[in-house]
Structures are given as structure tokens and as C-alpha cells.
Amino acid sequence: MHPPPPTITGRTRVFLILGDPVVQVRAPELFNALFRQHGVDAVLVPAQVAAADLLPFVRSVLKAGNIDGLWLTIPHKSAVLPLLDRVDALGRVAQAVNAVRRNADGTLEGALFDGIGFVKSLAAWGVPLAGQRALLVGVGGAGMAIATSLAERGIGQLALFDRDAARSTATAQRLRSAWPVDVQVAPSADPAGFDLVVNATPLGLQADDPLPFDVSRVDAGAAVVDILMKPRPTPLLLACRARGLRAWPGLQMMLRQAPEYLSFFGLQALAQAYDPEQARSLLPTE
């Protein structure tokens, strides 16, 4: 059920979501439905901005008096950092942000929510963090955000694997210098011996992709998360469920970070009222 139509007027506050491509983003559907539902006179619209155009675009649009902030998606999450006056701790460590707002004093502030969505999903599924051993396979943008939040929340042990070994090494160093956490570089993607195994690679998007790790080697009591949202279910989830493992897709990570955006943009009442299951029903094809 959709709430009544919004009327965009000259008084409407505007947010933009920047990506390249941008056709795949779901945030306008989700957030505009929330705005309508709560009578917030705001709208989130997509903007397909090429990497080379990002900085002048951001600089210009955030000068507009009624454009209050930006959502950032690939490839802009890190590239926007040079423009920001302030970045939250997660964003500073991960060197990436999901959102940028213009503060009352005109400064630009960014924050990272991807990892928060991930750890909130774990909590919702009853997957503990304290004392647990986690293997993260893939330390690209999403993997970095997840690693950062796991480290910040004090996971027992975090092992990073990436086919680019230099990337895992650099990430491990950065996390250790930010928080007192046991972060190691894993020599392989072997999931044996871990309580939590996370795929943060794109493996599974293409029909002929191999699985990101050997599911037969996952501990029987372990939890598996595949951050991919497509296909549904992903090949990794199918393989894990065939083995009777607890395994979840990335959708909740996306749904559970929504209130972070709402709070960040000053919409505390919407953040408080936010229900991820109801939000899921607002996305027509979910």
C-alpha cells in the first residue's frame, strides 16, 4: 500500500543520490515512500554523475539553499572525501562515506553507514560479535565498510582475505591502528575455523562465477552472510542452505542502514519510527 502522492513545490527540500550508473539505486523508492508516509516535504532524486565530474558537482549542488544533502554510491563513496570538512570515525578509517550533508555553518560533513547496516543485521539475526572469529572475503568498498564496523564493535578476531593481498594487509593495519582489535590477513579464503563468514566479493553476480569460498569447509555452527542482493537466492546462499547452515543475503544490510541516513539528515522522528520489514514492503519488487 502506497501513501498518498507527494506534491513537490518550491518549498520542498531536495536530496540527491549520486552514482554512475545510477539506474540500479533503490534509495529513491524507499526514502520517498518514507517521506510521504511521514508527511516530510522532501524528495530524493537520482543524479548520474561521472567520476571526473564529481567534485565540481558536489561543490555546486550543495550551495543550493534547498539541496540539503547527498547519498553517494559507486564510484563516489571515497572520491568525495577531499571536499568534506568533517567525516565520522567509520568513514575516516574506511576512507569512504555513504552520505554528505551541509551543516548549519555551511561545512560539509560525511558519514559511513554500510557497516552499521551490517552489524545491525547481525544483531537482528541473533549473530553475536563478542569473542567471535570472523572471516571477511573481499575487502573492496563494501568489505572495507563491514570490516571497519566489525572492528569498531569489537569483534573477537577478524581475518581479511582479498585476492589483492596488499589491500588486505593495508586494511588490517589501518583497523589495528584505529581500534584495539585482533585483525589478521588470511592466507586463503578457507572458511574453516570461523564463526562468521562474509562474502563481500562480487562472485555470484555472473552465472559462471565460482563460489567465493568452499562451502563444504564452513564450520557447522557458523553463520554466513552474502552481501549480494541478486540473484535471489545467490548461489552461495543456496549452497549454504543445502548444508543446513544459517545464511542471509545483503538486503537487510541495506534496509537496516536507512535510519542512519534519516538521523544524519535530522529526520529523527522518521528514524525512530523506521521498521525494516515495513520498509521492505515499500520496495515494489522486494
Add this chain to the structure above:
Amino acid sequence: MHPPPPTITGRTRVFLILGDPVVQVRAPELFNALFRQHGVDAVLVPAQVAAADLLPFVRSVLKAGNIDGLWLTIPHKSAVLPLLDRVDALGRVAQAVNAVRRNADGTLEGALFDGIGFVKSLAAWGVPLAGQRALLVGVGGAGMAIATSLAERGIGQLALFDRDAARSTATAQRLRSAWPVDVQVAPSADPAGFDLVVNATPLGLQADDPLPFDVSRVDAGAAVVDILMKPRPTPLLLACRARGLRAWPGLQMMLRQAPEYLSFFGLQALAQAYDPEQARSLLPTE
């Protein structure tokens, strides 16, 4: 009656209307209703852009792949000209545009519609142009657009009055060099002897404003247009109607230029189907 709610997705085409202030604009209500009604996946959103920020803003936003064009209102109609590769004849003469689009080859093109809305309103009211004598009081932005369209359509005689005499003189010269039309500078705002008298000054917006000209001196058969839309009716319209003169407000000028925007942005089917009376009903407070 409002059509069903739009869903803004990553595929939605985006238009912006730039002004400073921007709270007063009605175009988002009108055009978004038309888009919804015709199933066009597009949205028009406001952007409050200060004059000093205009050129970098326009340059940046029109690089976004899904931002197809801009509506311009005060104070940006003339200031945007330096960025444009092409401007239509009316815009070149008036040195102002209402809209800018990015063409397929990446060039930026502008066009002026205010005057077209005016002459289309005259046609709808049955006010002829050929051989007629018109007095235009006020040659600011709106007045200039009206003068340009009246000259281009071959009004019999056009007299311009502005309290800034240099402005009327310069405008008259510019119009005469563009079209073979009889354009004069009027020594006063005396409406006697004219078939059509147009107020394009802001006089009437403030409660204690004098009337822009002496209504008792208007010829009995003349037509009067007050481009102001507020208050309703304006003091000038009240005075004219009290004398039994035919007199109309500026709303139709705005409503009748809408299809020009639609055609300019490639939405020919919407332009064809456009009905100004139905459009008026789409504006909640009209």
C-alpha cells in the same frame, strides 16, 4: 483530482527549476502532475541557487547523465546566457531564456517562452495583433519578453514606457533591428489611443502601490492585461472591470507557455495533449 503517485527510481529523468528565492514557483506542481498523468518517468524539482553560484551550478548539473534540463526563473533568466551554445531568436533579442536543455551532442540550448505564453493568451481571448496599437508599461524581464513576442508576431505598433527611459530606448532599438516593426518610446504611461495596454511592472503587488497607469484614460474598446498574478484580482483589473473594460491577469500567460517547455524537452505528446484549463485545475490553490 490527482493522478496516481509517481515512483522516483534510478531511471527517472530529472529537471531542475532554478531561482532565488524558489519557494514561490508553481512549475513543479504543474509539470509533475502532467508527467504523472501521461506516465512520463520524469520529475521537476526546485533548486534555490544564488546568483553568484549560477554558472558553476548549471555547468555541473547539466553534466549529470539523467539531468536533462533546467527551468530558469528570477534572477537567472539572463545570467545563464554566457553558458549557452544556442539560443532561440526570442531569447537572443530579449537576452533571456526560460529553459535550458542539453542536446544529444552535449551542447546547451536555451529558449524564451514568456512572450509566447502572452501572445497565445491574447489569441485565446480573441485579442488581435495585426494592425493594433499596443502600450507596454514596464520593460523589465517580463516586459522585455512580451515586447519581443509582440514585435516578432508583427503587432501594428508597439509603444514602450519604463520609468528608466534608457531601458525603453535600448529595447526599442533592439526590437527594430531584429524585426521590421513600428516600435516607439512612449513619453508617459498614458494609455489613451491604444488598443492593447499591458502592465508589466510590479505595481499592484504592494497594498499601497499606485495603479501603473490612469485607467480612466484607457480607450473604451481597448483590452488590458496585468501580468501580475496576485492579489486576485489585482487593483488594476478591478479598476478596469469597474469601467467595463476587457481585462485579464497573468495566470494564462504562465499556463499557456507550459506546452512550449514540453516541446522543448522533447515531450511532444504531452505538449499536444496539453489543455490550459485542465492544467489550471492541477494547481491546488488556483
